[in-house]
Amino acid sequence: xxxxxxxxxGLIRRARRLAGPHGSVVVSIFVNPTQFGPKEDLSKYxxxxxxxQALCRKEGVNLLFHPTADEMYLSDASVxxxxxxxxxxxxxxxxxxxxxxxxxxVAMLFNIIRPDVSVFGEKDWQQLAVIRRMVRDLRIPIxxxxxxxxxxxxxLAMSSRNRLLTTEARRDAPRIYQALRxxxxxxEDGEDSVARLCANLKKDLLAIPGAxxxxxxxxxxxxxAPLKKLLPSACARALVAVRLGSVRLIDNLPIPSxx
Amino acid sequence: xxxxxxxxxGLIRRARRLAGPHGSVVVSIFVNPTQFGPKEDLSKYxxxxxxxQALCRKEGVNLLFHPTADEMYLSDASVxxxxxxxxxxxxxxxxxxxxxxxxxxVAMLFNIIRPDVSVFGEKDWQQLAVIRRMVRDLRIPIxxxxxxxxxxxxxLAMSSRNRLLTTEARRDAPRIYQALRxxxxxxEDGEDSVARLCANLKKDLLAIPGAxxxxxxxxxxxxxAPLKKLLPSACARALVAVRLGSVRLIDNLPIPSxx
Numbered sequence: 001x002x003x004x005x006x007x008x009x010g011l012i013r014r015a016r017r018l019a020g021p022h023g024s025v026v027v028s029i030f031v032n033p034t035q036f037g038p039k040e041d042l043s044k045y046x047x048x049x050x051x052x053q054a055l056c057r058k059e060g061v062n063l064l065f066h067p068t069a070d071e072m073y074l075s076d077a078s079v080x081x082x083x084x085x086x087x088x089x090x091x092x093x094x095x096x097x098x099x100x101x102x103x104x105x106v107a108m109l110f111n112i113i114r115p116d117v118s119v120f121g122e123k124d125w126q127q128l129a130v131i132r133r134m135v136r137d138l139r140i141p142i143x144x145x146x147x148x149x150x151x152x153x154x155x156l157a158m159s160s161r162n163r164l165l166t167t168e169a170r171r172d173a174p175r176i177y178q179a180l181r182x183x184x185x186x187x188e189d190g191e192d193s194v195a196r197l198c199a200n201l202k203k204d205l206l207a208i209p210g211a212x213x214x215x216x217x218x219x220x221x222x223x224x225a226p227l228k229k230l231l232p233s234a235c236a237r238a239l240v241a242v243r244l245g246s247v248r249l250i251d252n253l254p255i256p257s258x259x
Numbered sequence: 260x261x262x263x264x265x266x267x268x269g270l271i272r273r274a275r276r277l278a279g280p281h282g283s284v285v286v287s288i289f290v291n292p293t294q295f296g297p298k299e300d301l302s303k304y305x306x307x308x309x310x311x312q313a314l315c316r317k318e319g320v321n322l323l324f325h326p327t328a329d330e331m332y333l334s335d336a337s338v339x340x341x342x343x344x345x346x347x348x349x350x351x352x353x354x355x356x357x358x359x360x361x362x363x364x365v366a367m368l369f370n371i372i373r374p375d376v377s378v379f380g381e382k383d384w385q386q387l388a389v390i391r392r393m394v395r396d397l398r399i400p401i402x403x404x405x406x407x408x409x410x411x412x413x414x415l416a417m418s419s420r421n422r423l424l425t426t427e428a429r430r431d432a433p434r435i436y437q438a439l440r441x442x443x444x445x446x447e448d449g450e451d452s453v454a455r456l457c458a459n460l461k462k463d464l465l466a467i468p469g470a471x472x473x474x475x476x477x478x479x480x481x482x483x484a485p486l487k488k489l490l491p492s493a494c495a496r497a498l499v500a501v502r503l504g505s506v507r508l509i510d511n512l513p514i515p516s517x518x
Contacts, residue, residue: 076482078344079362079396085337103338104397111398137338138363139370223335 002029003046004055007150007158011119012059014147018117024062026113033069035101046160065113072108081107081138083130086224090126090215090239091250102127103134110142118142123149123157125239125252129224149251151177157251169244172208176242179204180253183218183238190258192230194218197238197255205242214241214248218255230257261288262305263314266409266417270378271318273406277376283321285372292328294360305419324372331367340366340397342389345483349385349474349498350509361386362393369401377401382408382416384498384511388483408510410436416510428503431467435501438463439512442477442497449517451489453477456497456514464501473500473507477514489516 015025029052036042049066056064080100087099110118120128128146135144150158155177156170165173183201191197202216219226221237230236236255241248274284288311295301308325315323339359346358369377379387387405394403409417414436415429424432442460450456461475478485480496489495495514500507 074396076344077396079340079342079393081338081340081397083338085335108396108398111400114400134338137333137336137367138340139367141370141373 001031001045001160002052003048003160004029004052005158005160007121007123009055009059010150011121011147012056012061014145015117015119016060018119018145023116025060026063026065026115027056027061028065028109028113030065030067030072030105030109031069032072032101032105034073034104035095035098037095037097040095065109072105080104081134083133083137086126086133087130089224090217091124091241092126094214094241099127099130103130106131107134107138107140110140115142117145119145119147121149122146123159123251125221125237126224129222132222155181157249159249161247161249164247166245169210169247172210173244173249175208176205176240176249176251177253179208180238180240180251184253184255187230187236187255188258192257192259194227194229194236197230201238201240205240208242208244210245212243214243216240221254230255230259232257232259260290260304260419261311262307262419263288263311264417264419266380266382268314268318269409270380270406271315271320273404274376274378275319277378277404282375284319285322285324285374286315286320287324287368287372289324289326289331289364289368290328291331291360291364293332293363294354294357296354296356299354324368331364339363340393342392342396345385345392346389348483349476350383350500351385353473353500358386358389362389365390366393366397366399369399374401376404378404378406380408381405382418382510384480384496385483388481391481414440416508418508420506420508423506425504428469428506431469432503432508434467435464435499435508435510436512438467439497439499439510443512443514446489446495446514447517451516451518453486453488453495456489460497460499464499467501467503469504471502473502475499480513489514489518491516491518 019025031045031047033042081103082100083103092099120131122128132144135142154174156174179201182204183197186197198216198218205211205213218236218238221235227236237252238255239252241250278284290304290306292301340362341359342362351358379390381387391403394401413433415433438460441463442456457475457477464470464472477495477497480494486495496511497514498511500509
């Protein structure tokens with residue numbers, strides 16, 4: 001989607017390591033209209049292309065794929081790829097049609113670029129899970145590498161939206177990560193009730209000045225199915241979406257089982 | 260779908276010519292459960308695998324891909340490919356969900372086999388149009404070759420369903436092709452009103468003893484959009500589905516414009 005930052009640079013470096021010195025690293029920058037909901041403003045999405053291009057050049061990207069919407073979508077396009085389970089809750093619930101747009105454009109990009117491996121950030125955990133599912137179910141012959149969230153020094157997950165935060169909200173925003181860390185530590189210390197862990201997580205997040213919660217969940221990290229108890233058999237992940245003023249931030253963290 | 264006949268053998272020979280002597284021809288035989296409607300009987304579909312295998316061997320097929328439904332579909336599969344325009348009318352109207360099943364399984368087969376070219380019979384004209392659209396819109400890097408319908412000597416389009424016809428119905432079934440030819444000749448002779456051509460086509464088809472019509476249409480052959488007049492700018496095709504007793508037969512033919 002462009003508006004590249006240090007988090008994206010981490011993905012590019014990971015791709016370079018996976019490709020090896022003789023492989024090619026391709027970056028796609030495409031602000032995809034079909035993943036914006038009717039209430040989301042496509043025209044206001046940042047498009048600092050010259051800066052993005054400079055970052056790609058600096059990181060040794062071999063090919064920057066930057067199509068227009070008209071190049072990607074014919075006016076009578078009528079085919080979509082849809083994931084029906086993992087995409088329904090969380091960001092999918094607040095952004096109807098979003099993951100249909102994501103799956104379809106990612107399938108198209110895969111067919112155009114035909115990479116051996118494709119790197120996605122873990123910060124968009126649900127997106128990563130949906131794409132892994134699409135690749136699994138459609139037998140797409142591409143390895144998906146999830147790359148750990150790159151964070152600011154104070155713990156805030158890097159995002160192009162961070163620059164939209166007010167000074168106060170930016171100061172408070174690292175408390176999202178702190179709340180996730182706190183709940184991971186409670187789990188490590190033996191708490192295995194997901195209801196209790198979620199309640200504590202919500203309490204910590206709502207204590208951030210001006211925060212409202214879009215969602216909070218602790219789920220099976222692959223299927224995004226709800227959990228009642230943490231179990232060593234199913235890796236759990238806490239997923240949160242928090243609004244600080246008008247800015248919606250998402251983050252997530254693995255929640256260990258102490259058993 | 261297996262139950263191979265001389266029509267399939269024609270597709271295989273076409274694939275061999277396209278592959279050349281050093282290329283490989285792959286045939287998939289998979290009775291796909293997801294393209295059967297709730298009222299269609301998957302269990303009764305013919306599966307003469309030994310015969311199919313013998314035909315493939317005789318035609319010099321390099322690989323016969325014959326997965327089970329469990330190998331193709333995980334129990335928690337949740338991703339589908341959907342075409343929303345061309346797939347809605349005609350066979351899509353009588354068989355809800357059919358083309359979702361077709362698109363999804365064909366996308367999977369494409370990803371598993373990764374052919375350079377894939378051959379589909381023109382007899383299933385709507386299926387061919389839907390698959391061409393899927394390949395176009397998702398940028399699937401595969402050429403689609405449509406292969407002309409192979410017919411019995413009396414003109415009946417080859418189909419595994421022909422063997423289900425009663426003696427009388429089998430005797431009358433070539434009149435479907437004759438009706439299509441008649442309407443193509445009327446068009447050649449200058450009739451350009453699609454309403455009049457369709458009316459004549461319906462009349463001829465309903466004159467077949469025991470026939471009932473599932474659909475009759477003369478449409479743009481690429482988009483399957485309805486036409487009012489035949490025009491040299493848009494190639495037209497007549498599509499019909501006729502029931503003879505309990506057996507549903509489909510056929511189609513290009514309708515030339517005389518202009």
